[in-house]
Amino acid sequence: MKYMLMMNATGGGAYQIAQWPPADIKAHIAFMVQFSQKLHEAGELVGAEGLAGPEEAKRIRAGQDGKPVTDGVFPETKEFLAGYWIVDVDSPERAYQIAAEASAAPGPGGAPMNMPIEVRQVMSGPPPEFT
């Protein structure tokens, strides 16, 4: 079963990596790289991406003519998606365990951040029973 693990960062909150001391930024990035590598080596990683900051985010709607209508930037957003992993695992418990590991990524001073990771099952679940 596949799960999407979403790392949500609070705008102006804990995930203000740009303001960290360089050594802490480096440790954080190294952790993320190793974490993905470990998931890949375990044969569990389906995909993972970090997303560009919310400052450049756009909200799009189709206009009357079907053309994209771009709506502003939302720096005031309280929470935004900073990145995600999609894993293919045997049980929800395993997905939670992976999420907990990601949550403990090192922050300022190397202390675990314990940031919230939202875990959602991908709709590729088991079929209804056969009969």
Next chain:
Amino acid sequence: MIDQLLREAAPHVLNVMLRRNRDFAAAEDAVQEALLAASQQWVKFGLPENPRAWLITVASRRLTDQFRSEAARRRREGDALGLEPAGAFVVPAPDEGVAAERDDTLALFFGCCHPSLSTSSAVALTLRAVGGLTTGEIARAFLVPEATMAQRISRAKQTIKASGVPFPARASRLEAVLHVLYLVFSEGYAASGGSPVHRVELADEAIRLARMLAADLPDDDDPEVSGLLALMLLTNARRAARTGPDGELVPLEEQDRSRWNRVEIQEGTALIEQALARGAVGPYQLQAAIAALHDEAASADATDWPQIAALYGLLVRMTGNPMARLSHVVAMSMVDGPAAGLALLDRLERDDRIAGHYRLEAVRGHLHERAGNRSAAVTHYRAAASRTASIPERNYLLMKAGKLA
């Protein structure tokens, strides 16, 4: 055609390699490389006269190459101890060891469903080593990147190697093998309904592997093997009727029974009758017997629900499985009516393993619908739809709710 030939040859070629070198990981890699070489070259230059001998020769060379480079590495590292056995890699006679092959294929099944492996690893390894599928085919079938599947398989082989027991004893492993084949089948059955991506038909592969397993076991052995094969055939028989033109789920009672596969039904029914006659009844046989009763009914109304309810009752007693209890409730409600079903459901809901499960909500919705409680039915269908992880099923439940609301 070539794919089929390669898949059938794969376990036999692997067995020949393993007789020369007990290193499962190395032997399996060599076979996979030979299969890939064959799939490229045979398309271009046509089939060789003896395809299996061709594969054995190429796999042997790969194994020798691997062994040599490994030996060279060791020599470079200064611990060469003359490990290379002289003359170990002579090209074999193509019919080498035919008598021994039977048991060896069984050993392959048991090795791939090794107790130290996670289920998804055992599934992947079985499809590759016994099923002869390529890593790419397996990856596409499970919709994961090929690199991920390659890692999963290589990690599985390392795990087996580290366990020190490449081929676990047969006792208690048969159940694991059956479970793995069952999972492969359900994955394929779930995917049916036409994803445009080219995917190996996992349901067909599971049936092929179950046939192999059944053929390799003595007739009077565990009838659960026949039971599983029968269950797969009797279920697969309904595959074409199970989805509508837009991939939507068609429930059993609304399926066009003229589209069911009679050949599979006949074979499955004969298998389950023989298996049951042997006396050692198990969960797969019971489920196959239930599937046979559905398949034999000329119409939904003609279904033998009392018999199905009795079989689910046995299944519940044998396994204690809450899903079996839920199916038992459904069957009982077909015999005694929706009100009786709802009462049974209330009792089932005290089982923590299933309380709040979407299937329970779906059944509750269905029973309310039959009892004429439209608004209760809508509520429960919607609750079920919000919790299922299957898109076709969610759509089906939402449509049910929509028609009543």
